Amino acid sequence: MKKNNRFLTIGISVVAAAALVLAGTTPSNAAGKKLSSIRIAVVIKGLDNPYFVSVKQGIIDTAKKLGVVANVQAAPGLNDDIGQANKLDALAGQNYDCYIVIPITSNNLSQGLGKVTKAGKPIINIDSPVDPASLKAAGGKITSFAGTDNTAAGKAGGVSMLKLIGSGKKIGLIAGLAGNVTSNARIAGFEAGAAGSTFVGPVNADWDTTKALDAANAMLVANPDIAAFFAANDQMAQGVAKAVAAAGKKIPVYGVDGLMDNLNLIKAGSVTASISQYPYVMGKMGVEACVVLAQGGKVPAWTITPYGVIDSSNVDVALKSGNQTPPGGYKDPYAPLIKK
Amino acid sequence: MKLSPKSSTSSAQAGEVETSTLNKVRLATKDPFFWSNWIVVIAFILVVLVFGALKPHSFLTMYNLNNILVASSIPAIIVVGQTFAVATAGIDLSISSIMTFGAVVYGIAFTNGSSWWVAGIAGTIAGTLCGFLNGLIIAKRKISDFIVTLGMLSVAAGFALVISNGVPRQIVSNSLSNLAIGGFGRIPYLMVIAFVITVAAHFFLFNTRFGTHILATGGDPDAARSMGVNIDLVKIVVYSISGTLAGFAAMLTISRIGAAEPAANTSLLLNSVAAVVLGGVSLFGGRGTIFGPFVAILLLQALTNGLTVVGVAAYYQYVSIGLVVILSAALVRTK
Numbered sequence: 289m290k291k292n293n294r295f296l297t298i299g300i301s302v303v304a305a306a307a308l309v310l311a312g313t314t315p316s317n318a319a320g321k322k323l324s325s326i327r328i329a330v331v332i333k334g335l336d337n338p339y340f341v342s343v344k345q346g347i348i349d350t351a352k353k354l355g356v357v358a359n360v361q362a363a364p365g366l367n368d369d370i371g372q373a374n375k376l377d378a379l380a381g382q383n384y385d386c387y388i389v390i391p392i393t394s395n396n397l398s399q400g401l402g403k404v405t406k407a408g409k410p411i412i413n414i415d416s417p418v419d420p421a422s423l424k425a426a427g428g429k430i431t432s433f434a435g436t437d438n439t440a441a442g443k444a445g446g447v448s449m450l451k452l453i454g455s456g457k458k459i460g461l462i463a464g465l466a467g468n469v470t471s472n473a474r475i476a477g478f479e480a481g482a483a484g485s486t487f488v489g490p491v492n493a494d495w496d497t498t499k500a501l502d503a504a505n506a507m508l509v510a511n512p513d514i515a516a517f518f519a520a521n522d523q524m525a526q527g528v529a530k531a532v533a534a535a536g537k538k539i540p541v542y543g544v545d546g547l548m549d550n551l552n553l554i555k556a557g558s559v560t561a562s563i564s565q566y567p568y569v570m571g572k573m574g575v576e577a578c579v580v581l582a583q584g585g586k587v588p589a590w591t592i593t594p595y596g597v598i599d600s601s602n603v604d605v606a607l608k609s610g611n612q613t614p615p616g617g618y619k620d621p622y623a624p625l626i627k628k
Numbered sequence: 629m630k631l632s633p634k635s636s637t638s639s640a641q642a643g644e645v646e647t648s649t650l651n652k653v654r655l656a657t658k659d660p661f662f663w664s665n666w667i668v669v670i671a672f673i674l675v676v677l678v679f680g681a682l683k684p685h686s687f688l689t690m691y692n693l694n695n696i697l698v699a700s701s702i703p704a705i706i707v708v709g710q711t712f713a714v715a716t717a718g719i720d721l722s723i724s725s726i727m728t729f730g731a732v733v734y735g736i737a738f739t740n741g742s743s744w745w746v747a748g749i750a751g752t753i754a755g756t757l758c759g760f761l762n763g764l765i766i767a768k769r770k771i772s773d774f775i776v777t778l779g780m781l782s783v784a785a786g787f788a789l790v791i792s793n794g795v796p797r798q799i800v801s802n803s804l805s806n807l808a809i810g811g812f813g814r815i816p817y818l819m820v821i822a823f824v825i826t827v828a829a830h831f832f833l834f835n836t837r838f839g840t841h842i843l844a845t846g847g848d849p850d851a852a853r854s855m856g857v858n859i860d861l862v863k864i865v866v867y868s869i870s871g872t873l874a875g876f877a878a879m880l881t882i883s884r885i886g887a888a889e890p891a892a893n894t895s896l897l898l899n900s901v902a903a904v905v906l907g908g909v910s911l912f913g914g915r916g917t918i919f920g921p922f923v924a925i926l927l928l929q930a931l932t933n934g935l936t937v938v939g940v941a942a943y944y945q946y947v948s949i950g951l952v953v954i955l956s957a958a959l960v961r962t963k
Binding site for chain 2: 335359360361362364365367368369370371373374375377378379381382383393394395396398399419421422425426465466467492
């Protein structure tokens, strides 16, 4: 009886695994220039951050609209650099027409990208750039980069905040993961934009809401005269807003990303502003660039995706549109190149 | 795959005279330890067959099997240390942080002019020190392994940030990256290294007196002590081994990702614990195999690879990997 149970369990697990596998199977067609035969492999960062969920949505929506196939894979976790490299390795040897990547660190995908380039396939790098030196050492080549200028986005935040609080004030800075390029660029950009202020920090809160709450609490205790906070992403801005409210203060809190959650908080007044990055547009441009290349076209090597400050003045428009694209429109260099 | 006779006890042999192979197999399947030892191999073969049938031209290629071996090698080294810790009825929660610490030490040594292998020795020694400290505190202060290594998880990760100032260091070395890319024919160097370590660990655990002491400490510490086993020494050695392997694995990680990163990668820790259980090592100590967890790592990596190759959406991958871990553990469970 016991033996039967074991075999039953094995049977169930095999069926369950097979069902899961079949549920996600994508049809494989021969490579060609017809839209329906174009296959794109995507390896992005961990989906435990809504920002990358939005990138994924942009990719899936655009692929569906154009009628191409996209296999979207994500790192098992935000910090799992090797796990992400393993996923790219697994896809690199297959007959995809084009690869879209967002590396966790500037180096961790370089060896896998070398294999992709050696197989003669184009690579579109979106959001976070791959380090050129390590890529070159591995024999890889990025065909086109589409990402935001984090320094410029941070700077726009700094300029906007100075208009609000005036110069010479104390500003608390909450950064992401220690050593992260994006975080460093946003913070450095903000410091340039808000030049003339005194800065407290930056304190690393690892992109995490709770850690940012604790960090902001500690900063407020040590520096009761802090006049405003800048956090390097929206999730941390939400934590900071909680700390500010708990301390009974009413000071501006800025975040970066433009997550829907945060836009709701901007409308409610607990967060002041967010420098929106439009990850959805990045995903969309990645797919469009891949399609152009698979059709034999040429794409620009470098595209800056849009950003903009969302505050109480334009939050309603952004909320209404789902904030997937900027309220004022944007330039997309890839879309016109696609042959329908 | 050869399992040590010491790791499997046959309980159903008394009274049976018939020696036909079929009967032997039938008897073996009645032995609960047979299942705990072999289920992971069966599961691994099943995974390879299922994905092989679904995607014969992309999963079952030499290129992709090579990918699975490369992906398995670093966790396979980490899991050896974890197996030793668990065999003494302990657990090492600090391995991924020690690895991060070792990587940062490597980065500092390398950027200060050390050659790639001297930096590797520095990183390995840094790991040994962390592990030694773990073992010393556990042995001398009689604090639970869980608590001490949980503390070390934070301390090592913290020191990694302190001495690196939170900044990753790029390691550009052709010799080092060749280690990750190259191989003997189709077998990647990394897997050769992992396999040599695994075989050595198997020999150490099952063919030396000290190995027997490790299992005795895990099985019944009081009995082991009264038999004259130096339990403190066993704990110190076991955690030093675990730390050393983590420090060494740091170099191999750098060879793959080309940078010494100060951020800890916790999925390695979770994988190592899952693999130890799947491999048929008792979490209560005293009973285990080295090759079981090794195959379990191959299983987990083949599963992740297969799901990616087939194109299963990321969210379903979490579900399916978790399901396989739970179901296999349910099968491995022995009374």
